[in-house]
Amino acid sequence: MRLLVLGGTQFVGRHLVAEALRRGHDVTLFHRGWTNADLFPEATHVHGDRLVDVSTLTGTWDAVVDVSAYVPRAVDMMMTQLAGRAGTYQFVSTISVYDPEFVGKMDENAPRVPAPEPATEEVSPATYGGLKTACEDALDAWSGPVQIVRPGLIIGSYDATERYPYWPWRMQRGGDVLVPETGQPIQWIDARDLTGWMLDLLGTDATGPFNAVGPNEFTTLPELIKATRDVVNPSANLVMVPETELMEAGLTGADLPFWFAGAPRAGIMQVNSDHAQMHGLKYRPLTFSVQDTQDWWNRERGGAKPKNGLTPEREAELLAGRV
Missing domain, CATH: 3.40.50.720 (NAD(P)-binding Rossmann-like Domain)
Structure with missing residues (x-):
């Protein structure tokens, strides 16, 4: 082609x-x-x-x-x-x-x-x-x-947004990790699953819109963060902080990537992807996406902090007295 x-x-x-x-x-x-x-x-x-x-x-x-x-x-x-x-x-x-x-x-x-x-x-x-x-x-x-x-949210290597890479980077550092205590749903797709499927779709006569989101199971943001921890560094200690307190402290999604700080946008994290799946969209296990992101970051950026996410100093300040 x-x-x-x-x-x-x-x-x-x-x-x-x-x-x-x-x-x-x-x-x-x-x-x-x-x-x-x-x-x-x-x-x-x-x-x-x-x-x-x-x-x-x-x-x-x-x-x-x-x-x-x-x-x-x-x-x-x-x-x-x-x-x-x-x-x-x-x-x-x-x-x-x-x-x-x-x-x-x-x-x-x-x-x-x-x-x-x-x-x-x-x-x-x-x-x-x-x-x-x-x-x-x-x-x-x-x-x-x-x-x-x-x-929706896309994860994997070469992520120029540097949002999701914060979480593998942070887990790798270990210690006490601040996590928003929230029931916010989250959807994501690995860039490789997305683009491979897009090329497959070009080989068909399908037309119209397709929701290219995943995974199949309902997942919350803390569950995604915990799954990331389990792959990168199971010894990291997740410290849950109510999102109301985080908002009162002035935190946003730039501080805790993929957290919507109670904004209505969280409502679009429950998008139906049946149509795309009927046209061949499939999802690899999250473990592979986490590892791909971590390996790329370590290879190309080393220990540098992603541009999004809390600084170690700000995180320590917010966690003071909690652990």
């Missing part, structure tokens, strides 16, 4: 390109050449800024995988340039398109948040979901098949 990947040098795109090349696909990457530009010398690299000029994309492809569009103008420009020269358009969206206040089965037909009003291209936590909704809607104009992939 001749495959055009828009992005492809970070996290999800990097995993997708690596797997596509392993499968023998003919891959072209369109990116700015700013990040990991020396990756994948066996692929064709076309440099450009998709919000400025995409005229260098003059080839033809069986499919395009868009992992880098966050505003609808980026989709519109690409569709104009690729019209008649690409087949399936696979767009990586997000479960953040769903209305977090919705009560009911959150499958692919659940209500979405509207595009921001007034219109903006500023991507922030407040506009991210609505802008992805607008990107999805823009794809109605694509003349070929459209596949919309809606993942």
